[in-house]
Amino acid sequence: MRRSLGRSESRSGGVATRGASLRAAVLGANDGLVSNFSLVMGVAGGTGNPDFVLLAGAAGLLAGAFSMAAGEYISVRSQRDLYENELRKEEVELSEWPEEEQAELERIYRAKGLSEEESRRVASRLMADPEVALDTLAREELGLDPSQLGAPVAAASSSFVAFVVGAAIPLLPYALGAADLAFWLSGSFSGLALLLAGGILARLTGVNAAWGAGRMLLAGGVAAAVTYGIGRLIGVSVGSLG
Numbered sequence: 001m002r003r004s005l006g007r008s009e010s011r012s013g014g015v016a017t018r019g020a021s022l023r024a025a026v027l028g029a030n031d032g033l034v035s036n037f038s039l040v041m042g043v044a045g046g047t048g049n050p051d052f053v054l055l056a057g058a059a060g061l062l063a064g065a066f067s068m069a070a071g072e073y074i075s076v077r078s079q080r081d082l083y084e085n086e087l088r089k090e091e092v093e094l095s096e097w098p099e100e101e102q103a104e105l106e107r108i109y110r111a112k113g114l115s116e117e118e119s120r121r122v123a124s125r126l127m128a129d130p131e132v133a134l135d136t137l138a139r140e141e142l143g144l145d146p147s148q149l150g151a152p153v154a155a156a157s158s159s160f161v162a163f164v165v166g167a168a169i170p171l172l173p174y175a176l177g178a179a180d181l182a183f184w185l186s187g188s189f190s191g192l193a194l195l196l197a198g199g200i201l202a203r204l205t206g207v208n209a210a211w212g213a214g215r216m217l218l219a220g221g222v223a224a225a226v227t228y229g230i231g232r233l234i235g236v237s238v239g240s241l242g
Contacts, residue, residue, distance in 0.1 A: 028162030045231030
């Protein structure tokens, strides 16, 4: 029964991890989509030259992707450094003050409902193996899972790829040379992608898919419309000065 429960917990943990990874990927792609969609619409509002739009969109894609990757790397690396430092301090305490750490384990298990004798027996057995004791103290006292401290390079890489995927969508018609249709195709592709991203996120968070899709489309559409209007005003102003 215990082994079956362990397999069940492992499966549920794996599902949770995959769900979190998918949610992060969709959010990263949505960031790229909304930011570059707004940028493309803003530049398109200010100029009728598709080459300018393509150049600005490509620059926005690269700048945003590298910025996201760098930010994610620093965030995860800093968090990992903090956790590793906490584990080092716990390891020193375990080596220099084993009695106090065993007493801490006993208090933890008494708080979980074990009797004083049971708590003492469990803590004593755990303390017999320093690695097991450190792992247990990290989980029970610090709330850390030593096997899940985060991978900075993997996090940065996934953020980079997700952002590029999203940011490429509004740029695709301009890259393919759709000429006069590029503006409308860019808006259509981006709108469909916003609906899809919103629907997926809604399903992952237990919200109605249609509501989530519509909400995402509205938010992205308003952002793009505002930047288009600003670009249009700037373009007209610059044109009148010329």
